[in-house]
Amino acid sequence: MANAIATTKYIRTSAQKAGLVMDLIRGRDVNAALATLRFARKSVAKDIAKVLRSAIANAQQKDGFGGDVERLYVDACYANQGPSQKRIRPAPMGRAFRVVKRTAHLTVQVSERPVKVVVEVPAPETGEPAAAPKRARGAKAKPKPKTKAKAKAKSAATGARKKAAPKKKKTATA
Numbered sequence: 001m002a003n004a005i006a007t008t009k010y011i012r013t014s015a016q017k018a019g020l021v022m023d024l025i026r027g028r029d030v031n032a033a034l035a036t037l038r039f040a041r042k043s044v045a046k047d048i049a050k051v052l053r054s055a056i057a058n059a060q061q062k063d064g065f066g067g068d069v070e071r072l073y074v075d076a077c078y079a080n081q082g083p084s085q086k087r088i089r090p091a092p093m094g095r096a097f098r099v100v101k102r103t104a105h106l107t108v109q110v111s112e113r114p115v116k117v118v119v120e121v122p123a124p125e126t127g128e129p130a131a132a133p134k135r136a137r138g139a140k141a142k143p144k145p146k147t148k149a150k151a152k153a154k155s156a157a158t159g160a161r162k163k164a165a166p167k168k169k170k171t172a173t174a
Contacts, residue, residue: 002065003075003111004058008051010082013044015104018079021045022106030056030072030110048077048106055110066112075111079104 011018021042025033030052037049052074059065059072082103089097 002059002062003109004055004062005107005109006051006055006058007105007107008047009105010103011044011047011106013104014102015079015081017042018044018048018104018106021048022077022079025074026077028074030069030074033074051106051108055108059110071113072110073113074108076109077107079106
């Protein structure tokens with residue numbers, strides 16, 4: 001089972017904005033993640049897609065790789081804060097405002113899903129049908145579906161009770 005990591009550094013975006021896009025692809029298959037990034041409306045999505053493709057290529061070069069890219073998924077992805085560039089912007093009345101141009105380090109890790117092994121258990125040859133699986137303790141049985149006739153009878157019974165209730169008499173107060 002191969003897993004590979006790809007990192008890019010000093011991307012001109014904040015780590016918070018990159019993290020929002022990375023949350024969209026975490027845990028997905030790589031093809032679904034690439035499709036999501038292609039249609040994401042954030043400019044950092046192109047940089048993340050580039051890192052993801054690099055991680056896929058790194059996984060293909062590993063010794064333990066099974067050869068099927070369809071089994072790869074995004075195991076972990078995160079954005080760490082990089083160094084910030086401090087700049088000065090002129091403000092009214094001789095003042096100066098500080099502008100912080102943030103950078104981020106993007107990391108994507110892909111892993112290979114394990115292969116599902118299906119083991120078939122032969123049925124006993126006694127001629128009897130196999131027993132139904134037992135319910136776990138505390139598990140409730142499924143409720144039986146209600147029929148329309150039962151639902152009508154129930155609503156009619158509750159309606160009859162409502163009509164039979166005596167009405168309160170109004171008393172005049174002087």
